[in-house]
Amino acid sequence: MSHPYDMGEKKKASILGPTLKFKGELTANEDLVIQGQVEGSIKHTSNLTVGEEGKLKANVEADHIAIEGSVRGDVQGKTSVVVKESADVDGNIYSPTVTLREGATFNGRIDMSGKPVSKEDSPAKSGKASKDAVAKNDDQATNADADKKRSAGAA
Numbered sequence: 001m002s003h004p005y006d007m008g009e010k011k012k013a014s015i016l017g018p019t020l021k022f023k024g025e026l027t028a029n030e031d032l033v034i035q036g037q038v039e040g041s042i043k044h045t046s047n048l049t050v051g052e053e054g055k056l057k058a059n060v061e062a063d064h065i066a067i068e069g070s071v072r073g074d075v076q077g078k079t080s081v082v083v084k085e086s087a088d089v090d091g092n093i094y095s096p097t098v099t100l101r102e103g104a105t106f107n108g109r110i111d112m113s114g115k116p117v118s119k120e121d122s123p124a125k126s127g128k129a130s131k132d133a134v135a136k137n138d139d140q141a142t143n144a145d146a147d148k149k150r151s152a153g154a155a
Contacts, residue, residue: 018053026058034069052086065095074108 013031016022020036027043035051042048044062054069065077067087075081077095085103092108100106 013047013049050087059091 013033014028015033016036016038018035022036022038022040024040025043026038026040029045031047031049032044033049033051034054034056036053037055037057039057041058042056042060042062044060046062047064047066048060048062049066050056050060050069050071052068056069056071057073058071059073059076060071061076061078063078065075065081066084067075067082067089068084069086070088072090074091075089075093075095077093077097079095080097080099081093081095082099083089083093083101083104083106085101087101088105090107093106093110096112098110098112
């Protein structure tokens with residue numbers, strides 16, 4: 001793994017250092033490396049890296065997202081999301097391309113359809129989808145048991 005501050009001569013990035021603490025809505029149009037603490041939301045149009053020392057309690061939107069640190073919130077990558085070995089993510093990931101590296105900690109769901117679920121429709125928020133899925137599975141199991149009984153009675 002390369003040092004997150006070493007972006008090479010061609011690639012320049014803004015860096016929020018490890019002692020920085022930020023609350024609110026963070027927006028940027030240039031590559032960004034976060035090593036500090038951010039609470040709120042991040043809306044970004046370029047490459048975003050959450051460094052190993054980075055700790056986010058935020059919903060994150062960016063083009064390409066690489067996570068090496070801690071994220072508590074939903075992550076939406078327009079192009080890709082990479083959850084690296086040292087990462088700890090607790091939230092949903094929405095992106096057409098998602099990579100989870102071995103050793104990473106992830107708790108949430110991944111949606112690669114490219115369209116994020118609204119907060120009202122999210123199974124984690126309402127519990128409705130999961131209850132509906134359980135009811136549907138119960139109905140299917142009941143129908144399968146009835147089919148078995150009919151088959152056994154006909155024999």
